[in-house]
Amino acid sequence: MSDVRKQPTLHDVARLAGFSTSTTARALGNYGRIAETTREKVRAAADELGYRANPLARSMITGKTKTIGVVCADLSSPFFAEALRGISDVAKGRGYDILIVNTDEDVASERDAVALLRDRHVDGVIVSPADVRQVGHLAALQTPERALVLLDRSSAALDADSVTVDDVSAMTDAVGRLLDAGHRHIGIVTELRIEREADWQSLLGDLDHSERRELNPSSRRLLGYLRAHREHDIPIDPALVARTGATSVDSARSATTRLLDQRAQTGMTAVVTVDNTTSVGAYGAIRDHGLRVPDDLSFIAFDNLDWTTLVQPAVSVIEQPVYALGSRAAEVLLDRLDGTRDTPGEEILLDTRFIERESIRAVQQV
Amino acid sequence: MSDVRKQPTLHDVARLAGFSTSTTARALGNYGRIAETTREKVRAAADELGYRANPLARSMITGKTKTIGVVCADLSSPFFAEALRGISDVAKGRGYDILIVNTDEDVASERDAVALLRDRHVDGVIVSPADVRQVGHLAALQTPERALVLLDRSSAALDADSVTVDDVSAMTDAVGRLLDAGHRHIGIVTELRIEREADWQSLLGDLDHSERRELNPSSRRLLGYLRAHREHDIPIDPALVARTGATSVDSARSATTRLLDQRAQTGMTAVVTVDNTTSVGAYGAIRDHGLRVPDDLSFIAFDNLDWTTLVQPAVSVIEQPVYALGSRAAEVLLDRLDGTRDTPGEEILLDTRFIERESIRAVQQV
DNA sequence: CTGTTAGCGCATTCAG
DNA sequence: CTGAATGCGCTAACAG
Numbered sequence: 009m010s011d012v013r014k015q016p017t018l019h020d021v022a023r024l025a026g027f028s029t030s031t032t033a034r035a036l037g038n039y040g041r042i043a044e045t046t047r048e049k050v051r052a053a054a055d056e057l058g059y060r061a062n063p064l065a066r067s068m069i070t071g072k073t074k075t076i077g078v079v080c081a082d083l084s085s086p087f088f089a090e091a092l093r094g095i096s097d098v099a100k101g102r103g104y105d106i107l108i109v110n111t112d113e114d115v116a117s118e119r120d121a122v123a124l125l126r127d128r129h130v131d132g133v134i135v136s137p138a139d140v141r142q143v144g145h146l147a148a149l150q151t152p153e154r155a156l157v158l159l160d161r162s163s164a165a166l167d168a169d170s171v172t173v174d175d176v177s178a179m180t181d182a183v184g185r186l187l188d189a190g191h192r193h194i195g196i197v198t199e200l201r202i203e204r205e206a207d208w209q210s211l212l213g214d215l216d217h218s219e220r221r222e223l224n225p226s227s228r229r230l231l232g233y234l235r236a237h238r239e240h241d242i243p244i245d246p247a248l249v250a251r252t253g254a255t256s257v258d259s260a261r262s263a264t265t266r267l268l269d270q271r272a273q274t275g276m277t278a279v280v281t282v283d284n285t286t287s288v289g290a291y292g293a294i295r296d297h298g299l300r301v302p303d304d305l306s307f308i309a310f311d312n313l314d315w316t317t318l319v320q321p322a323v324s325v326i327e328q329p330v331y332a333l334g335s336r337a338a339e340v341l342l343d344r345l346d347g348t349r350d351t352p353g354e355e356i357l358l359d360t361r362f363i364e365r366e367s368i369r370a371v372q373q374v
Numbered sequence: 375m376s377d378v379r380k381q382p383t384l385h386d387v388a389r390l391a392g393f394s395t396s397t398t399a400r401a402l403g404n405y406g407r408i409a410e411t412t413r414e415k416v417r418a419a420a421d422e423l424g425y426r427a428n429p430l431a432r433s434m435i436t437g438k439t440k441t442i443g444v445v446c447a448d449l450s451s452p453f454f455a456e457a458l459r460g461i462s463d464v465a466k467g468r469g470y471d472i473l474i475v476n477t478d479e480d481v482a483s484e485r486d487a488v489a490l491l492r493d494r495h496v497d498g499v500i501v502s503p504a505d506v507r508q509v510g511h512l513a514a515l516q517t518p519e520r521a522l523v524l525l526d527r528s529s530a531a532l533d534a535d536s537v538t539v540d541d542v543s544a545m546t547d548a549v550g551r552l553l554d555a556g557h558r559h560i561g562i563v564t565e566l567r568i569e570r571e572a573d574w575q576s577l578l579g580d581l582d583h584s585e586r587r588e589l590n591p592s593s594r595r596l597l598g599y600l601r602a603h604r605e606h607d608i609p610i611d612p613a614l615v616a617r618t619g620a621t622s623v624d625s626a627r628s629a630t631t632r633l634l635d636q637r638a639q640t641g642m643t644a645v646v647t648v649d650n651t652t653s654v655g656a657y658g659a660i661r662d663h664g665l666r667v668p669d670d671l672s673f674i675a676f677d678n679l680d681w682t683t684l685v686q687p688a689v690s691v692i693e694q695p696v697y698a699l700g701s702r703a704a705e706v707l708l709d710r711l712d713g714t715r716d717t718p719g720e721e722i723l724l725d726t727r728f729i730e731r732e733s734i735r736a737v738q739q740v
Numbered sequence: 741c742t743g744t745t746a747g748c749g750c751a752t753t754c755a756g
Numbered sequence: 757c758t759g760a761a762t763g764c765g766c767t768a769a770c771a772g
Contacts, residue, residue, distance in 0.1 A: 017749055028759045033751060040752095041757055060493050064439075065749035067430050068764045075473075083462055084697075089455035096449055096476045105490065106474050107441075110462045124471065127426050257680065288680050295684065314623070314654050315681030318661065331450075383765055394743045399767065406768095407741055431765035434748045 016057040025053035036061065067129060071153065075105045076341060077125035077133045081113035082255070086284055086313060087330055088136075091159060094334025095134060102342050104131070113138045113255055119145045126154075132341045136160045140224055155344035159337045164221035167353040169344070171337040173328045176220055178360040179232025179280070180239070182308050182326050185362070186278045187240045190371035191306060193248060195267045195279040196233050197260055197286045199226040200251040208251075212244070221355070229282040229310070247274050252286065260289025261296075268297045277371050278306035284313055291323070302369035312363060321366030328360045382423040391419035402427065433495060437519065441471045442707060443491035443499045447479035448621070452650055452679060453696055454502075457525060460700025461500060468708050470497070479504045479621055485511045492520075498707045502526045506590055521710035525703045530587035533719040535710070537703040539694045542586055544726040545598025545646070546605070548674050548692050551728070552644045553606040556737035557672060559614060561633045561645040562599045563626055563652045565592040566617040574617075578610070587721070595648040595676070613640050618652065626655025627662075634663045643737050644672035650679055657689070668735035678729060687732030694726045 022032040027050060034040040035050035036059075053059075067073045076099055080088045092108070099106055107130060109121040115138045122145045125133055132155040137143055140163040147166055150156050155169075162170035186194050200208060211218055211231060215238055218231050230249070237244050247270060250263040260281070267276060279294070281287040287309035294305060301307045301321065309316055312327035336356060343349035388398040393416060400406040401416035402425075419425075433439045442465055446454045458474070465472055473496060475487040481504045488511045491499055498521040503509055506529040513532055516522050521535075528536035552560050566574060577584055577597060581604055584597050596615070603610050613636060616629040626647070633642060645660070647653040653675035660671060667673045667687065675682050678693035702722060709715035 018751095019749080029750080030752080030760080031758055034758085037751080043757060046757085060489070062749055063494055064430055064434050065764090066751075068434060068749080068766095069751045071764085073430075082459070084456045084459035086452065086455070089452070089458075090450045092474075093448070093450035093476065096474065100476065105494070108458075108462065108472050108474055110459065110466065123426070128429055128471065288684070291684055292680075295686065314658075315684050318654070318657055318681050319685050320661065384767095385765080395765090396744080396767080397742055400742085403767085409741060412741080428765055431748090432767075434750095434765080435767045437748085 015062070016059045017062070018059075020057055021050065021054045021059045024057060025050045071129065072131055073129045074103060075107055075128070075130045076338070077107045077109065077121075077128070077130040079109045079111055079118060079121045079125070079133065079135045081111055081136060081138060083108065083110050087160075087311065090330040091334030091337075094331040094336075095338040096334075098335045098338035098342070104342065111138060115139050115142050122146065122149055125149075130154070131345050132156065134159050134337050134341055137163060141165060141222060155341050157337045157341045157344075160333060161225060162221045162355050164219055169337075169340045169353050169356065171333055171340060171356045171358065172225075173333070173360045174220075174357045175225060175229050175326075175328075175360065176232040176235070178326050178328075178362070179229045179282075180236045181232075182362055183233050183236035183280060184239065186280070186306060186308065186368065187236060187242060189306070189368055191278040192242060192371075193245065193275045193277055194233075195248045195250060195264075195274075195276045196230060196282070197250045197252065197264050197267070197279065197290045198230045198282045199224075199255060199286065200230075212246075226282045226286075233280065245274060248276060252289075255285055257285055257289040257292070260286040261293045264290040264293035265297070268293060268299070276305075278308075278368070280308045281310050284309075284311040287311060287313075287325075288315070291319070302367050306368045306371075308367065317365070323367040324365040325363050326360055327363050329358050332358055381428070382425045383428070384425075386423055387416065387420045387425045390423060391416045437495065438497055439495045440469060441473055441494070441496045442704070443473045443475065443487075443494070443496040443501075445475045445477055445484060445487045445491070445499065445501045447477055447502060447504060449474065449476050453526075453677065456696040457700030457703075460697040460702070461704040462700075464701045464704035464708070470708065477504060481505050481508050488512065488515055491515075496520070497711050498522065500525050500703050500707055503529060507531060507588060521707050523703045523707040523710075526699060527591060528587045528721050530585055535703075535706045535719050535722065537699055537706060537722045537724065538591075539699070539726045540586075540723045541591055541595050541692075541694075541726065542598040542601070544692050544694075544728070545595040545648075546602045547598075548728055549599050549602035549646060550605065552646070552672060552674065552734065553602060553608060555672070555734055557644040558608060558737075559611065559641045559643055560599075561614045561616060561630075561640075561642045562596060562648070563616045563618065563630050563633070563645065563656045564596045564648045565590075565621060565652065566596075578612075592648045592652075599646065611640060614642060618655075621651055623651055623655040623658070626652040627659045630656040630659035631663070634659060634665070642671070644674075644734070646674045647676050650675075650677040653677060653679075653691075654681070657685070668733050672734040672737075674733065683731070689733040690731040691729050692726055693729050695724050698724055 018029050022029045032050050034042045035047040111117040111121050118138050134157050136159045140161050143163050143166050158168055158170035162172050215235055220228055250267045252259040252263045281290045299305050309323045309325045312325045316323040316325050384395050384398055388395045398416050400408045401413040477483040477487050484504050500523050502525045506527050509529050509532050524534055524536035528538050581601055586594055616633045618625040618629045647656045665671050675689045675691045678691045682689040682691050
C-alpha cells in the first residue's frame, strides 16, 4: 500500500496553510520576519502533509549542499575506516552528509574524484593526498566557498589546513629507544612507491632540510629513522631499508623476507615499520621465518591495532589517534564553512604515544 | 590565480556553439537525434569553456541522482570497511557515487538515516538493518524507482534483495567439527542486544522453525550452534552461552571472562564466536586468563582477519567473503536500477569456508 | 534534426 | 509582516 502521490512540495503546504509559498518558506526555514501565529499554522500544515524540503532544489539556489566529500586511498584499511568514523560522527552532529570516493592511492584517480566532488558542489573536502607534491587539482578546489582539509598528510604546496601526527619525531623517538637498547642494525620496512630513487638519495643526503610537508607519511617516518641514527652517531646501512612496491600486506611481507634473508650479512637485530600494512606484513614474515620476537629480533609496529596485544609477547607500538585525526579534520573543515575559522591554513599536529610492551630486547654491545 | 568566473553553464556553451540550449544538451547528453557535425561543434565549445554539467540541476528534472546510500552500523569495523570497499568499487565502475551514514546499530538512528537518504533522492540504498524485524522504514523506502538491498542480513518482513552468507550452516558445520573432535562443553560468545529474553527461549524451544530471516546474524549463528548440538544429540547448557551487552570488544571480553571463570562448573573445553568483534574480545580474554590455545581450550573465530594467522598457533576460522558481499550487493542494486533485474526480491547466499588451522585439539571421551 | 516553451522545488529580490 | 515575480541549470515535451 505504498502511497503513489508524489512528495508534497512547498506549494502544497502553502495552499493548505493559506499563505504564499514565500511566506511558507520563511516560516519553515526560520529566516526573514514572520508572525508567530503564521509560523504555527504553516508548521501544522507541513506536519499534516508530512512535508520534507527538497535539498536538491535548495542547493540549486543557495549553492550549498550540506555535504562534504571525503577522498581516501583505501576505504578498507583500518586506518581510514577509523578516521572516516571520526569524520562521520562530527559531520552527522553538525548536519552534514558524506560523499566518499576511493582512489587506490592513484593521483589520476584522485583528480577524477576531485572533479566529481566539485561537480556535485560539495561544501568541503577532506583528502589524504596520494602525493603531497602533486596537488594542483586540490589547490584548484579551494575557493572562499569551498574548504579543503588534508588528513594524515600535509603539503608545502598548499595553503590548507592539515591534521596529522608528528611522525618524524615519533619515529625518531622509537628508533632512538632501539638504539639506546644497544641495537646497531635496525631494519625498516617502508613504502616508497611514489617517490623516485632520487628522493631517497636526497633524503639520505640532507636530513636537516628535508621538509615534512614535502614527504608522504612513510617517507617522513623513514626520515625519523634516519635522524635517530644520526643523533646517535650510528651509520646507516641502506641494505636495512626495505621498500615495498605497493601498499599491501603481501608486498610488505616479501620486502621483510628479503631483509630477513640477509641477516647474516647485515647483522640485523630489530625491525620497525611505518604503518599498519607494513606492520602486519613484517610481523607475518618474521613468524614465517621461524624467528621469535623479541628473543631473535626486536620489533616495533606502527598503529595500535588489536592484534598487537593478541600476539604473545605483545608488540610495542607507536600509537596515533586515528579517530581523532578524522574527527578533528571534520571539525576544522566545518569551522571554515561556518566562518568560525578565518585564519590561514594551519598545520595541526596530534600527539602520538609510544606504548611499551614486550617486543624489544636489549642487545649486548660488542 | 583562481578564476573568479562562475562555472560555465549549458547556456554559455550554446551561445558559443551557436545552437539552442536544447540542441546543446542533446549533443552533450547523447540522447535524442542529433547531427554529427553539430555534436562536434558543441563538444568543441564545451571543451573550450571547460564546461561541466551540473548534476544538481539534472537531478531536479530526472529525479535521478546517480547516488546510492549506504547505511551501516559501524564504519570503523573491519567487516563494514571491507564491504564498503566492495560497494564503492562497483559503484564507481558504474558511475554512481556513495553517500554513507553511520547508525551505531540503532533503529531510531537508522530511521533518520533513511529519511535523510530519501530526502536526498538517492537512487538506491544498501543497508544492514539494525533489527531485521523493525523494518517498516525500509519498506517505505522501496518504490519502483528506488531499490533496496540488504547486506549481511535478510528480513522476512521485506520483499527486497539480500546478500548474505548461510551462517546458520556455517556455524552448524564449525561446531559440528568441535563435537566430532570430542568436545562436549562448548562455549559461544554472541550478541543478543536487540532480541528479547523471550526470543532466546523460543530459539531454544524451536530449532526447526526458527527462520533465518527473522534473526540477526549473531542469533542465526547461535542457532547454528544449537542445531549442531541437536544433530549430535548433545544437550545444551545455557551457562555456556555468553551474551554480550553491546557490540564492542570489551563487552565480548568480559562476557568471555565470565565463561572462563565458570570452567570448573561447566567443564568448557572450547569456545566459538560469531563475528570479528566477539572473536577479538574472546581471544583476548583467553590470553588474559593465561590459557593456551589449543592446549587448554580449543577456539574457532568468525571472519578470517589478519590477526588469526599472526598469533601462534594460528586460529581456525569461519571465513566469509566480505568484499564480495559488498560488491555483490552493489551489483544487484545497480541491476535493479538499470532495469536489468526485474525478478522479485531474491535472497543471495555467498559461500563461507572453514579454514582449518591449529586452534582445535581433540578431546578424550570419558 | 533543431528551436521554443515550460517547469523541477525552492530561496530570494522587491513591492505592498 | 506578507505576496508576486524571478531564476538556479537543466531536461522534456512539443512544434517546426
